[in-house]
Amino acid sequence: MMKFLSAMTGLVGTTLVSSQAFAKELPVPNESWERLWDTVMLDITVIGVIMAIAAVWMLFKFRATSPDQVGTAKKLTTVQSIAFALIPASIFMADDFYLAANGWTVWNDYRRVPDNAMEVKVIGYQWYFEYEYPGGVLVEADMETPVMIPVGQPVVFRMTSEDVIHSFGIPKYRVKEDIMPGRKTYIWVNPVEAQTDGVVQCAEFCGEAHSQMSNPIHAVPQAEYNAWLAKMAAEG
Ligand SMILES: [Cu+2]
DSSP states (O other): HHHHHHHHHHHHHHHHHHHHHHHSOOOHHHHHHHHHHHHHHHHHHHHHHHHHHHHHHHHTTOOSSSSHHHOOOOOOOOHHHHHHHHHHHHHHHHHHHHHHHHHHHHHHHHHHTTOOOOEEEEEEEEEEEEEEEETTTEEEETOOOOEEEEETOOEEEEEEESSEEEEEEEEGEEEEEOOOOOOOOEEEOOOOOOOOEEEEEESSSOSGGGOOEEEOOOOOEHHEEEEEHHHHHHHH
């Protein structure tokens, strides 16, 4: 039991140390969410397979061998009874706390905007998003008009709504946050790679054209971003 406890303490300790080391470099929340998801999937698969094997083994081992056979329960000592309840519960709880600790780390990263983040204001309207880029450049996006963000530059979206509740979701970056009239909310992304298949989608039913309240979001090299922003400024 002591060995088990010290192993569990070590596990939690390792998690804390690695999350501290992690905090030194700029987090990439979408990658962390994916890792967390993979870990949850792995854990529940391992637990599920162990439980299934145990269930099948017990079904076979304790099956009735004649139609009128009556089973008898094995008498357990107090220590055996307590161990039978506590050991599996401890293992499950240790895994739950391990996953929760990882989840909190990702959540903290997701909520803590890096100091060097570029700010883009977002205003939700029925049924489109308007973006205000640095320098006051306004971009009215629609399903055919992508907005750009530069690769390697964290971007924070500061958001509000002029009419009803919307939600700003970018599945590519695993982020989503409500946009509400009279309130300011935020999310941030860390586009470490160029991509042209990202989409912003309103994720809160906001009226008739809610499903079309969407626009592409591309992460492009800095030079391409600068050229796009200059073009938007000239058009605006
Ligand atoms: Cu909406």
